[in-house]
Amino acid sequence: xxxxxxxxxTVHGQPGQRDAIALTAVPGADPGRSSLVPIRPVWPGFAAxxxxxxxxxxxxxxxxxxxxxxxxxxxxxxxxCAYSLxxxxxxxxxxxxxxxxxxxxxxxxx
Numbered sequence: 001x002x003x004x005x006x007x008x009x010t011v012h013g014q015p016g017q018r019d020a021i022a023l024t025a026v027p028g029a030d031p032g033r034s035s036l037v038p039i040r041p042v043w044p045g046f047a048a049x050x051x052x053x054x055x056x057x058x059x060x061x062x063x064x065x066x067x068x069x070x071x072x073x074x075x076x077x078x079x080x081c082a083y084s085l086x087x088x089x090x091x092x093x094x095x096x097x098x099x100x101x102x103x104x105x106x107x108x109x110x
Contacts, residue, residue: 003045006038078102 006020019040069079083099
């Protein structure tokens with residue numbers, strides 16, 4: 001979706017822009033040949049893009065956290081602080097991580 005827009009204008013024979021930032025490849029080059037970076041939002045597209053990319057970033061962050069947590073549990077470590085739980089008593093007891101206090105009944109025992 002279109003999220004930002006800009007206009008290229010010609011005023012009295014001089015090129016210009018409206019709601020944009022002009023980028024020129026070479027300082028002092030012809031302003032009519034510059035690229036425009038739009039800064040005027042097109043609200044429906046801007047809102048849709050914001051929601052989509054926020055959701056995408058959230059999925060990436062949560063997937064990373066879940067992967068790290070699963071890896072720590074497989075290795076017999078606390079999923080919160082990665083403290084080794086291999087020397088703790090049997091899993092049948094109600095135990096907590098001695099480092100951070102997280103319940104550790106889920107930990108893999110070797």
